[in-house]
Amino acid sequence: MDELNPAPRLLMGPGPVNADPRVLRAMSMPLLGQFDAEFTGYMNDVMALLRRLFQTQNEWALLVNGTARAGIEAALVSLLEPGDRVLVPIFGRFGHLLCEIARRCGADVQSIETEWGTVFDPQQIETAIQQHRPSVVAVVHGDTSTTMAQPLDGLGAICRHYDALLYVDATATLGGMTVPVDAWQLDIVSAGLQKCLSGPSGSAPITFNDRVVKAIERRRHIEQGIKPEGFVPAAGLPIQSNYFDLAMLMDYWSPQRLNHHTEASSMLYAARECARLVLREGLDACFERHALASRAMTTGLQAMGLELFGDQRHKMANVTGVVVPPGVQGDAIRHSLLEDFGIEIGTSFGPLHGRIWRIGAMGYACRKQNVLLCLGALEAALRQQGFPLGSGAAVDAAMQVYRDAGS
Amino acid sequence: MDELNPAPRLLMGPGPVNADPRVLRAMSMPLLGQFDAEFTGYMNDVMALLRRLFQTQNEWALLVNGTARAGIEAALVSLLEPGDRVLVPIFGRFGHLLCEIARRCGADVQSIETEWGTVFDPQQIETAIQQHRPSVVAVVHGDTSTTMAQPLDGLGAICRHYDALLYVDATATLGGMTVPVDAWQLDIVSAGLQKCLSGPSGSAPITFNDRVVKAIERRRHIEQGIKPEGFVPAAGLPIQSNYFDLAMLMDYWSPQRLNHHTEASSMLYAARECARLVLREGLDACFERHALASRAMTTGLQAMGLELFGDQRHKMANVTGVVVPPGVQGDAIRHSLLEDFGIEIGTSFGPLHGRIWRIGAMGYACRKQNVLLCLGALEAALRQQGFPLGSGAAVDAAMQVYRDAGS
Numbered sequence: 071m072d073e074l075n076p077a078p079r080l081l082m083g084p085g086p087v088n089a090d091p092r093v094l095r096a097m098s099m100p101l102l103g104q105f106d107a108e109f110t111g112y113m114n115d116v117m118a119l120l121r122r123l124f125q126t127q128n129e130w131a132l133l134v135n136g137t138a139r140a141g142i143e144a145a146l147v148s149l150l151e152p153g154d155r156v157l158v159p160i161f162g163r164f165g166h167l168l169c170e171i172a173r174r175c176g177a178d179v180q181s182i183e184t185e186w187g188t189v190f191d192p193q194q195i196e197t198a199i200q201q202h203r204p205s206v207v208a209v210v211h212g213d214t215s216t217t218m219a220q221p222l223d224g225l226g227a228i229c230r231h232y233d234a235l236l237y238v239d240a241t242a243t244l245g246g247m248t249v250p251v252d253a254w255q256l257d258i259v260s261a262g263l264q265k266c267l268s269g270p271s272g273s274a275p276i277t278f279n280d281r282v283v284k285a286i287e288r289r290r291h292i293e294q295g296i297k298p299e300g301f302v303p304a305a306g307l308p309i310q311s312n313y314f315d316l317a318m319l320m321d322y323w324s325p326q327r328l329n330h331h332t333e334a335s336s337m338l339y340a341a342r343e344c345a346r347l348v349l350r351e352g353l354d355a356c357f358e359r360h361a362l363a364s365r366a367m368t369t370g371l372q373a374m375g376l377e378l379f380g381d382q383r384h385k386m387a388n389v390t391g392v393v394v395p396p397g398v399q400g401d402a403i404r405h406s407l408l409e410d411f412g413i414e415i416g417t418s419f420g421p422l423h424g425r426i427w428r429i430g431a432m433g434y435a436c437r438k439q440n441v442l443l444c445l446g447a448l449e450a451a452l453r454q455q456g457f458p459l460g461s462g463a464a465v466d467a468a469m470q471v472y473r474d475a476g477s
Numbered sequence: 478m479d480e481l482n483p484a485p486r487l488l489m490g491p492g493p494v495n496a497d498p499r500v501l502r503a504m505s506m507p508l509l510g511q512f513d514a515e516f517t518g519y520m521n522d523v524m525a526l527l528r529r530l531f532q533t534q535n536e537w538a539l540l541v542n543g544t545a546r547a548g549i550e551a552a553l554v555s556l557l558e559p560g561d562r563v564l565v566p567i568f569g570r571f572g573h574l575l576c577e578i579a580r581r582c583g584a585d586v587q588s589i590e591t592e593w594g595t596v597f598d599p600q601q602i603e604t605a606i607q608q609h610r611p612s613v614v615a616v617v618h619g620d621t622s623t624t625m626a627q628p629l630d631g632l633g634a635i636c637r638h639y640d641a642l643l644y645v646d647a648t649a650t651l652g653g654m655t656v657p658v659d660a661w662q663l664d665i666v667s668a669g670l671q672k673c674l675s676g677p678s679g680s681a682p683i684t685f686n687d688r689v690v691k692a693i694e695r696r697r698h699i700e701q702g703i704k705p706e707g708f709v710p711a712a713g714l715p716i717q718s719n720y721f722d723l724a725m726l727m728d729y730w731s732p733q734r735l736n737h738h739t740e741a742s743s744m745l746y747a748a749r750e751c752a753r754l755v756l757r758e759g760l761d762a763c764f765e766r767h768a769l770a771s772r773a774m775t776t777g778l779q780a781m782g783l784e785l786f787g788d789q790r791h792k793m794a795n796v797t798g799v800v801v802p803p804g805v806q807g808d809a810i811r812h813s814l815l816e817d818f819g820i821e822i823g824t825s826f827g828p829l830h831g832r833i834w835r836i837g838a839m840g841y842a843c844r845k846q847n848v849l850l851c852l853g854a855l856e857a858a859l860r861q862q863g864f865p866l867g868s869g870a871a872v873d874a875a876m877q878v879y880r881d882a883g884s
Contacts (some may be wrong), residue, residue, distance in 0.1 A: 071753055099482075100483050139719070151756070168704025241856055293573070296573075296826065331543075333544075419703065
């Protein structure tokens, strides 16, 4: 079997997107032992960098060694005991995933739904909280399945008022849209590297505050085989996963360095570099780069005569839903983009399957040249399929947006 | 914060060890979309390579996206429903870990223990099976905490006779000692990359046979949000983890490609290269390289006047336990090896804490030059601490072992 030789692709789907070459380079650095002071120093660096990325003073900001979904499960399984009430506002596929994971934790899950392409008014969520009295509210920030971002400002305060913990899945937004964890009073937030952080999937940043620590401490157990003599486990039920037990992850990431898993060194290197690069650019600059690409992309798509999907007031900055025009084979266009132009855009799930394309411009891939190349290629692919278009209009319109922004 | 710049270390502990530079290079390859035919082709490559690594005809050989511990939890949580009886023969720390994880799955866990440094006679395990009638027997192959390898030949047949499934944790042996999954009738086996496979921690190869598939199918559920219309879930209880649900991982790794997590691309590249390199060398050549290094290391250590730990008939090929001599500060020696020579060796856990060092020679690090450098450095560090030694004896004796082997 031959060496790897992946084709060069421009990844303009809903993620994973192209990794920053500096992140790939970081992953090629030599390994260190997991308790080498130099390695634990890198772990501490990651904690410090993640705090800034999450805009938080939380002590706890660390990595779960798995994909973004591992971060979600670590959050929910560490908080939820069987029978606990959870409320999930669902506005896309990943809301269903939160329900699914919470249900597997044995939780009593209530959900509210809104049509795909829309989001909730915080008041609707408050009403549902009043009705269901959950101990945890779990919500997605940006749901790539619909390209919508749920407004979260104010929701933290509502959850505190009703004594519920607020979990947010920020997988698709962290680094691309502001997620001010402390200002918004988000209790526990998880993410992934493969969207706006320009890394590969496989490591899940997570942060949580003292309210969450208190809940987790009630369930603190130390595993058989490494328990110090005289250790008294907490009164609460053990967390039903060893791997995702945040209490044990805290012990591993704290100066105590109590052995749990063997930290995935290369992915830690990647996470460190992902966070470092975003902060080097500056959070605000990074958010503005995504917002500008979003304006250019949507302007270009509309100039091409295409219809955008969903409530544009709540569109995510880093991904755009666009309606597949009547008479056009959506998958044939995607195939042409990939095979002829080396550009990947996304299809969609569930009720939107085949109805919209999802075009990302995130992380390292979020730059003027890619927006323009993608629009030009999409226009050409549509023209080849016989869909009549004002040739060049999309690229010209997007260039104008960049020009107006001085870039 | 600066770029990464890890110090060059020779990692001769119980793992992680130095990654093969070709594996590091594989991780620096550009990313592909997760459903790109080229990427799913690489997933299929990994399945084919893992089958050969595990010496199996099993259809299912794939990666769990997490560290070796994630592979263990995926195996146990997918098999065990609350109340299921599990038997764990414990001969070191990782046996305790299996108990711990099984208990968190709600299983009724019975264990038998043998003194650290010894292993079980298969007859002892059979007796315990007769007594406890478990539905699953879970056992570690090589437990690095004691450096012992449990003989497994025959145990598969015993388990079948009593209608129990046999899970084996081969994290520390796969690639370094033979793990013939089919010949030994091991039903489900998981591993990691960071030992004899010369990769970083963070991806867990796993394989399982049709007996396991049958057990898992009884619990097959598809998650809310991507369930095809008309799908009827199986009658068994849902697997209590979404992330570790092997039925869903099968759907993701099969031609069906039903979305689950977003495969950790760079770690998949790493796993592919790890497996490819071992198979390129040849399994037997790889096992012999580890066995030879073990003979050279043990001969050298004894020539130095040190006492080996544990039942040498059952010593793992890739790691050696050596007793810290009376009057010697074990941690000071380790510190000197790391700081003065850039060589990491391991300390130990639980009842052996401070009593033995664990010296690995595995994967890429398992080579003549490293065995000799490590022995020479250990001798020097001991001499510096005032421990009287026949100077040079260790290196000379180890060189002789290599010379006798014609290398």
